Amino acid sequence: MRRRWTGSALPGLGLAGGAIAGALVAGLSGIAGPHRSIAASPVGAPFIEATHVPVSLTVPGEPIALRYDVYCAGSDESIDEGSCDATGSVFVRAGDTGAFEETPLVLDPNATGGRYVARVPDDIARSAEGFSYYATVQSVATGATTTEPAGGASAPQRSFPIGRSVDIHLGAHLFGATAAPDRRVAQAPWGDGPGEAGLERGQGLTPLGGSSFDVTTGGTVDVLDEAHRRILRWTDGATTPERVPVAVNGTLADLAVSTDGDSMYVLESTAEPGRSPLVREFSRDGRAKSSARIGERMASQVRMGPTGPVALEQPSGAWMPVMEGGEAVAPEDQRRRGRSGRPVAGGDDIVILRTENEIRTAIVGPRGVRRSWRVTSDTPIGEVQLAQPLGSRLVLVFRVYTETRSEFVALVLDERGVVRQLSLDPADWAETAPLAKFRVAGKWLYRLGSTSRGLFVDRFDLEVS
Secondary structure (H helix, E strand, O other), rough: OOOOEEEOOOOOHHHHHHOEEEEOOOOOOOOOEEEEOOOOOOOOOOEEEEEEEOOOEOOOOOOOOOEEEEEEEEEOOOOOOOOOOEEEEEEEEEEOOOOEEEEEEOOOOOOOOOOEEEEEOOEEEEEOEEEEEEEEEEEEOOOOOOEOOOHHHHEEEEEEEOOOEEEEOOOOOOOOOOOOOEEEEEEEOOOHHHHEEEOEEEEEEEEEOOOOOEEEEOOOOOEEEEEHHEEHHHHHHHOOEEEEEEOOOOOOOOOEEEOOOOOOEEEEOOOOOOOOEEEEEEEEOOOOOEEEEEOOOOOEEEEOOOEEEEEEEEEEEEEEEOOOOOOOHHHHHHHHHOOOOOHHHHHHHHEEEEOOOOOEEEEEOOEEEEEEEEEEEOEEEEEEEEEEOOOOEEEEEEEEOOOOOOEEEEEOOOOOEEEEEEOOOOOOEEEEEOOOOOOEEEEEEEEEEEEOOEEEEEEEEOOOO
């Protein structure tokens, strides 16, 4: 059954409430995995959770089904997987304007646990403009409800037809043939001294240290030494870092620095009970300037957008503006302005979808997909660490793995295919923020790595001869 729906989210469907203390998650739209949406509820109240992998990029002729794994609980103390009796609908429309059509979510009897599926009607799935959608789900037993994404009709998830793509098949990955860096631009041993980086105990006793970094256009490297609440900065080839204290709170924080280096933004991973984490702005010398609370329960990345920092917020998996013109964007405005892709210069967005052993990525402008690539591999693909324009090209970095080892693959792509390919050692002895290991500045790819002795940042030349 398909019904027209012109309103926003169903009455009573709340936004995700409360903060998740601890590590940032890598459940990213088309990057690492699914997102979960938990309806707001007082402590101890029933709730319902929906996990969904957005269908952000499609190819002609493929069937499109929207899948939601649903979990219920009578309180917030546990989630009773596999016994959630739920009802719900997906509201879908062609393009990003006009009325939504309601399509019911149906329990998939072949799936383990509570997986619900809605098929996108063929006429909408075939639309040249793609489609947009959101879902509402309710527990039959408790009445708890959730909307995915939280912005509902005001900020639905967006899917684009990939169109004529550049298709690249990498075959089986050859492990062990990793590229040597052109230069090691920063390094610090583990410890508590002036030029050392701190270590913390992480999940499962994994060491945490040097959780994120960024590089300015001039090549200055800033590493977030979160254990010591400071930035370690290497400028002009310095071997000893400058130490910049910053008043931050939380492990596995993420860092973004403005291109001129005058402002630094730290996305914290912890917050007061019942509140979402903060993005804190600091001046170059570490002075606190402003802060903004993110619009959803948590976020997994902060990056510089054309008008200020943007965060990849969860559970919607949408990129949202956090600050503009030095002013915080209100959480409700963040949710209303969520985007499926990360905004970059020129009014474009970078949209990514990883599905099985394929990565789809596209540069999307106001009129739709401008350029797109499909990368497949015979070796399993893990998370996509980076997708960044480099002039008219795109830099794509992702993990490949087997049961016993992993490496990163860096590709420079243009309209013909691969113009540069590097295999890189993962160098991840200490845990970092989920997607904080690579940055691009100028013609260089920078990698944050670590060993049992300390952390370092290596630089790789991406210039194509």
